[in-house]
Amino acid sequence: MQPIQIPAEWNDSGLLTFEEFCALIRTPQRTVRDWRRRGVGPRWARFNGCGRLYITVAEARRFLRSATPTATNRRAEERPHV
DSSP: OOOOOOOTTSOTTOEEEHHHHHHHTTOOHHHHHHHHHHTOSOOOBOSTTOSOOEEEHHHHHHHHHHHSOOHHHHHHHHSOOO
């Protein structure tokens, strides 16, 4: 499976809608709504009282970095438990 990556040419101050973000990370909207309800996951914003939720590209990158296991964590997960 290919890791989820945001194209390098995307500007950090660019905006993604809730729907675009869910499609990008290949996660059902229901799951991302649950994250938001529980206060986990990325930080969202609304502009001018608009009902739409947005996320900046920089926040999406930060979230993906925090959600991606590092090589050290993967090795620890692969070790058999005694």
